Amino acid sequence: MARDASRVEAFSDAVIAIVLTLMAVELLQFAPQNPTGTDLAGALFHEWPSYLAYVITFAIVGQVWLTHHNMWRYVVRIDQLLLVLNLLLLLFVAAIPFAANLLSDNLRGPVGDQRLTAALYAGTVLGEALFFNLSWWWARRRHLLHPDLDPRLARAVARRFLLGPLLYVVAFAVVFVDPVLSLVAYLLLVGLYLIRGPGDLPPSKEIAPAEG
Amino acid sequence: MARDASRVEAFSDAVIAIVLTLMAVELLQFAPQNPTGTDLAGALFHEWPSYLAYVITFAIVGQVWLTHHNMWRYVVRIDQLLLVLNLLLLLFVAAIPFAANLLSDNLRGPVGDQRLTAALYAGTVLGEALFFNLSWWWARRRHLLHPDLDPRLARAVARRFLLGPLLYVVAFAVVFVDPVLSLVAYLLLVGLYLIRGPGDLPPSKEIAPAEG
Amino acid sequence: MARDASRVEAFSDAVIAIVLTLMAVELLQFAPQNPTGTDLAGALFHEWPSYLAYVITFAIVGQVWLTHHNMWRYVVRIDQLLLVLNLLLLLFVAAIPFAANLLSDNLRGPVGDQRLTAALYAGTVLGEALFFNLSWWWARRRHLLHPDLDPRLARAVARRFLLGPLLYVVAFAVVFVDPVLSLVAYLLLVGLYLIRGPGDLPPSKEIAPAEG
Amino acid sequence: MARDASRVEAFSDAVIAIVLTLMAVELLQFAPQNPTGTDLAGALFHEWPSYLAYVITFAIVGQVWLTHHNMWRYVVRIDQLLLVLNLLLLLFVAAIPFAANLLSDNLRGPVGDQRLTAALYAGTVLGEALFFNLSWWWARRRHLLHPDLDPRLARAVARRFLLGPLLYVVAFAVVFVDPVLSLVAYLLLVGLYLIRGPGDLPPSKEIAPAEG
Numbered sequence: 001m002a003r004d005a006s007r008v009e010a011f012s013d014a015v016i017a018i019v020l021t022l023m024a025v026e027l028l029q030f031a032p033q034n035p036t037g038t039d040l041a042g043a044l045f046h047e048w049p050s051y052l053a054y055v056i057t058f059a060i061v062g063q064v065w066l067t068h069h070n071m072w073r074y075v076v077r078i079d080q081l082l083l084v085l086n087l088l089l090l091l092f093v094a095a096i097p098f099a100a101n102l103l104s105d106n107l108r109g110p111v112g113d114q115r116l117t118a119a120l121y122a123g124t125v126l127g128e129a130l131f132f133n134l135s136w137w138w139a140r141r142r143h144l145l146h147p148d149l150d151p152r153l154a155r156a157v158a159r160r161f162l163l164g165p166l167l168y169v170v171a172f173a174v175v176f177v178d179p180v181l182s183l184v185a186y187l188l189l190v191g192l193y194l195i196r197g198p199g200d201l202p203p204s205k206e207i208a209p210a211e212g
Numbered sequence: 213m214a215r216d217a218s219r220v221e222a223f224s225d226a227v228i229a230i231v232l233t234l235m236a237v238e239l240l241q242f243a244p245q246n247p248t249g250t251d252l253a254g255a256l257f258h259e260w261p262s263y264l265a266y267v268i269t270f271a272i273v274g275q276v277w278l279t280h281h282n283m284w285r286y287v288v289r290i291d292q293l294l295l296v297l298n299l300l301l302l303l304f305v306a307a308i309p310f311a312a313n314l315l316s317d318n319l320r321g322p323v324g325d326q327r328l329t330a331a332l333y334a335g336t337v338l339g340e341a342l343f344f345n346l347s348w349w350w351a352r353r354r355h356l357l358h359p360d361l362d363p364r365l366a367r368a369v370a371r372r373f374l375l376g377p378l379l380y381v382v383a384f385a386v387v388f389v390d391p392v393l394s395l396v397a398y399l400l401l402v403g404l405y406l407i408r409g410p411g412d413l414p415p416s417k418e419i420a421p422a423e424g
Numbered sequence: 425m426a427r428d429a430s431r432v433e434a435f436s437d438a439v440i441a442i443v444l445t446l447m448a449v450e451l452l453q454f455a456p457q458n459p460t461g462t463d464l465a466g467a468l469f470h471e472w473p474s475y476l477a478y479v480i481t482f483a484i485v486g487q488v489w490l491t492h493h494n495m496w497r498y499v500v501r502i503d504q505l506l507l508v509l510n511l512l513l514l515l516f517v518a519a520i521p522f523a524a525n526l527l528s529d530n531l532r533g534p535v536g537d538q539r540l541t542a543a544l545y546a547g548t549v550l551g552e553a554l555f556f557n558l559s560w561w562w563a564r565r566r567h568l569l570h571p572d573l574d575p576r577l578a579r580a581v582a583r584r585f586l587l588g589p590l591l592y593v594v595a596f597a598v599v600f601v602d603p604v605l606s607l608v609a610y611l612l613l614v615g616l617y618l619i620r621g622p623g624d625l626p627p628s629k630e631i632a633p634a635e636g
Numbered sequence: 637m638a639r640d641a642s643r644v645e646a647f648s649d650a651v652i653a654i655v656l657t658l659m660a661v662e663l664l665q666f667a668p669q670n671p672t673g674t675d676l677a678g679a680l681f682h683e684w685p686s687y688l689a690y691v692i693t694f695a696i697v698g699q700v701w702l703t704h705h706n707m708w709r710y711v712v713r714i715d716q717l718l719l720v721l722n723l724l725l726l727l728f729v730a731a732i733p734f735a736a737n738l739l740s741d742n743l744r745g746p747v748g749d750q751r752l753t754a755a756l757y758a759g760t761v762l763g764e765a766l767f768f769n770l771s772w773w774w775a776r777r778r779h780l781l782h783p784d785l786d787p788r789l790a791r792a793v794a795r796r797f798l799l800g801p802l803l804y805v806v807a808f809a810v811v812f813v814d815p816v817l818s819l820v821a822y823l824l825l826v827g828l829y830l831i832r833g834p835g836d837l838p839p840s841k842e843i844a845p846a847e848g
Contacts, residue, residue: 007225017647018650020726021655021658024731024734025237062726062727065723066716069644080278094232219433226438230445302444306445328464434645435649442654504702515694518657521660540676
């Protein structure tokens with residue numbers, strides 16, 4: 001029984017790990033290949049939007065992993081739809097580096113391009129947050145969660161899961177003030193989410209006695 | 213005993229996860245690097261065949277994972293040939309992003325190129341579907357499946373596995389009508405496969421009592 | 425105890441899976457991006473050395489996984505040096521796509537370049553085969569293998585492991601006759617290795633009673 | 637209980653495995669695509685800084701895996717902060733190929749660029765070493781380690797973990813003598829670390845009886 005869920009976790013882990021390192025693959029492209037005669041320090045510094053996008057995307061995708069880890073600890077049964085919802089979640093997660101890259105490339109571009117790419121980025125992370133909400137809602141509805149998990153707690157978690165989309169909308173709105181500030185807002189909000197988000201579920205040992 | 217199969221699953225998961233995200237790596241290439249002075253929205257919209265290919269390939273590869281997951285739950289013993297069949301399956305799966313990319317690059321090209329690349333795409337997914345059929349057939353023949361799995365059910369699954377190649381041939385034929393429609397057909401057929409394909413095997417807990 | 429080995433397996437699986445798909449990443453580069461006005465079929469056909477290199481590298485790396493899988497089933501304890509030998513094995517495995525790519529790019533070049541790149545390819549797979557031999561030798565010497573594994577069998581496996589380097593040297597020698605034939609020789613030899621190599625160890629259930 | 641830690645290990649394994657092979661992806665870029673008429677042997681030899689960077693980064697990232705493997709064997713409980721520290725560790729690990737690439741591209745550049753990129757490389761591996769130290773310190777402080785692990789041993793390990801940053805600072809300082817020598821110093825120091833670092837913790841079976 002637990003075995004089914006553990007393969008879903010392993011597969012999701014692999015996808016999330018690849019996405020996490022995709023940004024590093026992108027960074028590799030910026031290593032100046034013919035540095036002779038150029039100002040290397042300046043050239044490297046000029047790429048700061050890429051570093052910022054790397055750190056922020058790492059934070060968001062890291063947060064995705066933490067949330068996935070916390071949520072799936074309670075999933076003891078799976079059905080076909082939960083698997084499909086998880087794949088749709090991964091579809092949006094895998095698109096995050098693309099959106100992040102697009103945004104960082106346009107941080108110093110015209111205002112219209114800044115807003116367009118910020119909207120695409122926000123849409124991508126919103127899609128990710130949406131499918132977390134749907135997965136949890138479906139798992140609760142179909143009783144796929146650990147039977148000892150208090151239903152009130154599961155409901156409270158569902159409410160807290162709504163924090164994610166809300167915070168992402170706020171970070172998006174900040175782009176109309178300043179696009180760089182918007183990226184920083186994502187970073188702050190991931191920090192807030194770490195403290196107040198569904199991450200602080202009670203440890204599984206408290207609801208589920210050791211398997212042995 | 214179960215351990216052998218679980219390493220095959222973990223390895224296949226890793227390959228499938230990488231393939232799933234390979235399309236996202238490709239998307240990264242399209243993020244316009246020097247957007248100043250260009251129409252970014254138009255440039256992004258112009259890449260729609262890439263987004264379509266991303267979503268469809270994600271659907272097909274996601275479906276591959278679901279099918280692999282469902283099938284291997286019943287495999288309790290492995291032999292050398294089953295491993296080789298699984299590797300051949302992965303050979304075709306890993307080639308899907310290449311074929312998808314080729315197809316999306318030629319969706320607006322000459323009719324001859326559309327048909328050539330659609331044929332290559334169809335051939336790749338057909339190869340994948342073929343090795344699923346062969347794996348299941350071999351596992352049944354060599355009694356590598358869980359002993360409690362009803363032979364009639366295993367035979368019914370084998371029949372349903374034939375749906376995959378059939379549907380892919382249909383989607384390929386549609387390319388002669390319209391190449392974009394053909395891609396949409398893949399998407400619809402993956403949806404149909406999710407509902408009527410071998411994915412809805414009875415959960416393993418019903419055929420196999422908990423390991424503990 | 426088993427847990428230690430299983431993490432080594434999972435990590436090696438991930439590296440091997442990435443290497444297996446690296447060739448597919450390379451293939452992606454060949455998808456003609458601006459096909460208008462060119463002969464697509466001809467352009468695609470012209471890349472046949474890449475497809476050949478993809479299939480052969482997939483075969484070799486697939487064989488690496490099979491051998492790794494078969495060997496590590498018997499490893500019940502690990503020590504620091506075995507881990508280092510395993511990392512050195514992975515160092516050579518991860519370099520295979522580079523060597524394969526170099527070889528396929530030069531299959532139609534001057535004879536000197538053909539031989540140079542064929543020698544580099546052979547050196548890479550020889551390094552891989554060498555560290556398999558060393559790992560098995562060390563695991564036997566330090567009694568890291570399953571205690572129920574017959575020492576005569578373990579010795580016989582060690583002798584058969586020597587097949588790998590031997591066959592790779594043969595395939596390399598063929599390059600002096602014809603470089604394409606040399607690639608085909610690798611493919612044939614992987615097939616031979618599948619039949620007569622250490623892959624046909626007795627299934628672990630025969631030497632090791634179920635863990636439960 | 638153990639299950640939580642094992643998913644952290646699997647996820648970290650995936651990230652480290654990808655980073656390990658990222659350098660190989662970079663190598664792929666150097667395979668000369670149009671070799672006709674050029675001196676292939678010379679062109680290949682000219683890329684020696686890339687090969688050196690590949691081997692050294694493989695050594696460092698391999699060492700990261702060994703240390704992670706050794707450390708997490710003792711972690712039996714996790715909390716949110718330990719997961720965040722682990723993600724921050726991975727953030728630096730994933731940036732190593734970028735820094736390695738930058739360094740190898742500038743090994744033959746102006747002295748200022750050599751020192752700048754050597755400093756960035758040293759900073760990246762120092763960040764990695766720092767978060768290993770912090771993870772171990774936090775795990776000890778919050779009693780997340782195996783209860784049978786002798787506190788004096790845990791403290792001794794913490795002291796030895798400090799070796800990492802120290803050695804990296806030494807390797808960095810050598811860059812002021814000679815940048816290539818600095819890379820060789822990393823390699824030697826990884827070797828030293830393998831012998832005297834926290835890697836030679838007592839095997840887990842000695843502190844933790846088999847799970848069954």
